[in-house]
Amino acid sequence: MKIKMKYIVILSFILVLLPVSQAFAHRVIIFAWVEDGMIHTESSFGSKSWAQNCSITVVDEKNKVVRKGVTDRKGHYSFKIPEKIDSDLVLKLDAGPGHHAEWRLSKEELISTPSKKDIKKEMEKKEELEKAPSVYKIIGGIFIIFLLGLSAKFLKRKKS
Amino acid sequence: MHISEGILSGPVLISGAAMAVAGTAIGLKKIDYDRIVHVAILSSAFFVASLIHINIGPSSVHLILNGIVGLLLGFAAIPAILTALLLQSVFFQYGGLTALGVNVVVMAFPAVMVHYLFLPMIGKSPKLTFLGGFLAGMFAILISSLLLGLALWFTDKNFLETSLTIITAHIPVMIIEGIVTGFCVTFLLKVYPEILPVKKK
Numbered sequence: 328m329k330i331k332m333k334y335i336v337i338l339s340f341i342l343v344l345l346p347v348s349q350a351f352a353h354r355v356i357i358f359a360w361v362e363d364g365m366i367h368t369e370s371s372f373g374s375k376s377w378a379q380n381c382s383i384t385v386v387d388e389k390n391k392v393v394r395k396g397v398t399d400r401k402g403h404y405s406f407k408i409p410e411k412i413d414s415d416l417v418l419k420l421d422a423g424p425g426h427h428a429e430w431r432l433s434k435e436e437l438i439s440t441p442s443k444k445d446i447k448k449e450m451e452k453k454e455e456l457e458k459a460p461s462v463y464k465i466i467g468g469i470f471i472i473f474l475l476g477l478s479a480k481f482l483k484r485k486k487s
Numbered sequence: 488m489h490i491s492e493g494i495l496s497g498p499v500l501i502s503g504a505a506m507a508v509a510g511t512a513i514g515l516k517k518i519d520y521d522r523i524v525h526v527a528i529l530s531s532a533f534f535v536a537s538l539i540h541i542n543i544g545p546s547s548v549h550l551i552l553n554g555i556v557g558l559l560l561g562f563a564a565i566p567a568i569l570t571a572l573l574l575q576s577v578f579f580q581y582g583g584l585t586a587l588g589v590n591v592v593v594m595a596f597p598a599v600m601v602h603y604l605f606l607p608m609i610g611k612s613p614k615l616t617f618l619g620g621f622l623a624g625m626f627a628i629l630i631s632s633l634l635l636g637l638a639l640w641f642t643d644k645n646f647l648e649t650s651l652t653i654i655t656a657h658i659p660v661m662i663i664e665g666i667v668t669g670f671c672v673t674f675l676l677k678v679y680p681e682i683l684p685v686k687k688k
Contacts, residue, residue, distance in 0.1 A: 354580040355491055376540070423656070427491050460538060460579045468574040469531045475570060476527030483520045 355428040357383070357420035360449045361408065361436055368430070369453065370402040370420050377402030381422045387414040408437055488551055488631060488657075489537075489575070490590055490638065492583025499641050504588030507569060510595060514565035522563070525682050529556045530567035534574055537581060551660065554627035555668045557598025558606060558620065559675075559682060568595035589638050597630035609672060609683060616676055617669040624668030625661040632657045 355378065359368045366385075370378035383404050385394040393416065398404045409416075413434065420428045441449070495503075518526060536552040557564040569591045575581040582590045601623040608619030636650030675682055 354489075354582075423652070427494050429493065464578040465535060465538070468534050468571075468578055471574060472530045472534060472570055473527050476523050476530075479515075479518065479526075480520065480523045483518070483523070 355420060355422045355426045357418055357428045357430045358453045359418050359430045359432055360446065360453075361432065361439070361441060362446060364408055365405050366408055366416070366418075366432065366437075367405045368398070368403065368418055368420075370398050370404070370422065370428070372422070378420065378422045381420055384419045384421070385409075386417050386419065387412065388417075389414070412437060488590075488594065488635065489572075489582030490586045490593070490635065492585055495586060495589060495638060496641055499638055500585055500589060503586075503590075503592050503638065507565070507588040507591035507595075510562075510565040510591070510599075511569050514562045514567075517562040518566070519563075522560075522684075526560060526563050526567050528682075529560055529564075530571045532556070533568055534571035537575060538579075549660075550667070551594065551628060551631070551664060552624075552667070553594045553598040553631060554601055554624035554664055555620070555671055557595070557601045557627060558609070558623040558668070558672065559602075559684065560598075561602040561606075561684065562599055564598040564602070565591065565595045568598060593631050593634045593638060597627045597634065600630060601627045606684065610676060613673060617673050619669075620672030621665040621669035623672075625665035628657050628661045628664050629654065 354373055355370070356373060357368060357370045357378075359366055361367075368383060370381055370383070372378060377400070378398055379400050379402060381398045381402075383396050383398060384392060385396075385406075387393055393409050393412070394406055396404045396406060398420075415434055416432045416437065418430045418432070420430075422428070533552050533556050536550040539550045553564070553568060556567055560567055569587075572582065572587060572590050572594070573584075576584055576587060604626065605619040605623040608615045608622075610616060611619075632653045633650055636653050639649050672683070
């Protein structure tokens with residue numbers, strides 16, 4: 328019993344120590360918006376885990392490279408809207424092997440002057456994207472796994 | 488470790504999907520009726536593990552746990568990991584549905600490998616059990632990194648450099664997963680030996 332307690336304490340200790348970061352997700356996100364003649368981008372792995380020093384390549388509809396840059400420590404990269412551009416722009420983020428993301432800015436977005444309300448709406452969209460997975464989704468996922476397990480058990484029993 | 492959508496070429500995605508389907512079929516066939524609950528428990532652990540992030544210096548890594556899933560389940564790890572990856576993709580946007588097959592190959596196939604390589608060490612003595620668990624956790628990540636490099640080879644064209652970058656980035660994960668797997672296996676053998684496919688000595 329003493330040995331069991333020792334292992335329970337050690338395992339609990341590891342599990343408590345592990346989630347030291349609030350950074351949750353491991354998807355890659357690039358978000359871009361237009362403001363004051365500039366294109367602003369913010370790249371992250373979700374939940375304020377910024378994609379630092381990652382390369383961004385901007386291409387037009389014909390896949391011609393329009394601009395290249397690198398994100399800063401907060402995952403930001405901004406640049407002036409290229410002149411004489413008559414195409415949608417695709418911003419490609421390379422956040423390491425296997426971790427790529429894209430964001431498309433339409434022609435219309437590039438030439439329009441967004442109001443404060445539009446920018447607020449865009450920011451809300453960004454926050455929604457960066458949100459950590461909700462507890463409901465986690466519990467829902469586990470529930471589905473067990474449901475599938477039960478179905479497998481039922482099918483196997485039926486077969487035998 | 489999850490490969491995002493739109494990176495790999497069609498043939499790589501199709502090959503990955505075909506291998507994942509074949510592996511899943513074998514896995515489903517090999518699942519023991521009495522062990523289905525264990526498969527669900529370990530699939531859930533894998534599903535949640537990627538949410539646990541650890542900050543190491545400027546970078547952030549997350550747990551994968553394919554080593555312990557493979558060690559305890561063998562071929563049944565393939566459907567377990569497939570289910571977890573599918574749900575991670577749908578619920579958390581990790582990886583992508585088109586890359587699901589390749590992600591299954593990258594994470595589940597090394598899991599099966601460690602089952603056959605390190606299970607004989609489990610239950611022999613406390614030290615050997617911990618070492619077997621540690622090596623299983625570490626080795627699974629190492630092989631997954633190599634497979635990830637191999638999958639990206641066809642797009643990056645530089646297998647050695649890509650693989651080295653991936654392996655270097657995953658060294659902390661290998662050590663952490665090794666320790667976690669070692670402790671978990673030792674702990675499970677003491678308190679819940681039925682989950683291990685070996686007889687307690």
